[in-house]
Amino acid sequence: MPRPRRRLPADQRKTAIAHAVLPLLARKGFDGVTTRELAAAAGISEALLFRHFPSKEALNREIYEYCAHSFELDYRRIAGLAPGTGMLARLVYFVVRSIVIKRAADADTSLRLLYRSLVEDGRFARTVLMAPRFRMLRKQLGAGLAAARAAGDCEAADGADENLFWFMHHTASMICLMRLAGRPPVSYRGNLETVVREAAAFALRGIGVRPAVVAAQLTGAKTASWLRDPELTLLAPQSPQPE
Amino acid sequence: MPRPRRRLPADQRKTAIAHAVLPLLARKGFDGVTTRELAAAAGISEALLFRHFPSKEALNREIYEYCAHSFELDYRRIAGLAPGTGMLARLVYFVVRSIVIKRAADADTSLRLLYRSLVEDGRFARTVLMAPRFRMLRKQLGAGLAAARAAGDCEAADGADENLFWFMHHTASMICLMRLAGRPPVSYRGNLETVVREAAAFALRGIGVRPAVVAAQLTGAKTASWLRDPELTLLAPQSPQPE
DNA sequence: ATTATCTATAGATCTATAGATAATGC
């Protein structure tokens, strides 16, 4: 059965391979997946795979680069808001939400890759977490905290604002990680949007915002209205689709 | 070079293998490690490995069981304390600390296994996180919250206490996970004990305890005195050493 | 006599390459 495959120019084929192969690689891990499986997922022969990538290792490296962009956030909108208690609530809510609910089609793929990296050498995780966008977000959070403190809505911190940023990030990240496992080992009460709102409230109180202020800021009606506002979705951009 | 190995009775050898093999398996993952490497780590031939474990897969399963116990906490001491704001602070502080700083020798090994499980099928993570000790801790936290609320030290939650417990747990877990990667992708300000205290404060505020109360409860002097109290270390028991 | 251990190796699988064939674009 000589099956003549669709012929593609080198660069397109390369992208197509990366795209097709990513989910499998993320799910099974570099060592758990075979080049035979990868080729099958890309709908090509193993020989062609090795023509486009000199080795399995090289393919793996390219996949990381291909995937890294999917963690970008459109933070410019947030950057435009004036620092204050309301801005702080929005910032935390959207960061938490965009981590817990990733909208990109390949969401759990890129996240699996990220967390897998953490238990291994951590290289990929470093590229993602040390990227400029996080420095930016940290700065924004700092500005929001300062404004909220000045307004009396927030307690001064005992430690560094930077640590508070990461604690917030961690709360959301671990919820996301728990949801990656087929049957989650932790079952939260309420539906996902509820969990997102509760986690955002937890994080806001955690960074020092007074409980009463948090309750006023994160009402169901308010977050619902934010979700309808396309100006501030803060979600990951779509991946570049091949072809 | 016929090297006569030390001869051990079957059960002892089996335990010895499990013990010797665990770190390598956790670090490289089931697919990333070879039976040759595993045998070498255990100081035996591959043939002997397969005599004690019918397959690599079977060895892997046993390793999970062997490792699961290292997550146990000595929560009985906490269970003995009367619910109240002070108990709540202690509980959160020690849970956070025991997650971030695991004292057992094979600490990062068991944690790697746990987090690796999360990006894979999640089976092991479920055994660990759904264990009775967590239900117990959750109950204790609930009692502490109720008492602190009655005392006016803590805001009533908008959601379930159970979710608050997990958010606290998540904050600590992710700090721990970040520290597993060789060079951590996130660098916190301050030394580890400081980070632990700040994270505990974050979590306490997060679950609703008023910022001023948290500040009063988690002073450096207070946590230092807790650390000197052997009654309440709440740390993981030592692994059973072979032989 | 039984049980633990080793050396040697089979059989399967996995990465990677060689060399032939067919589609594309000038």
Added chain:
DNA sequence: ATTATCTATAGATCTATAGATAATGC
């Protein structure tokens, strides 16, 4: 004429077993 693709296969490696040898305990 060039470039993409395939089939076939080499060479390495990996899991697992067969069969021989040596230590232990009755």
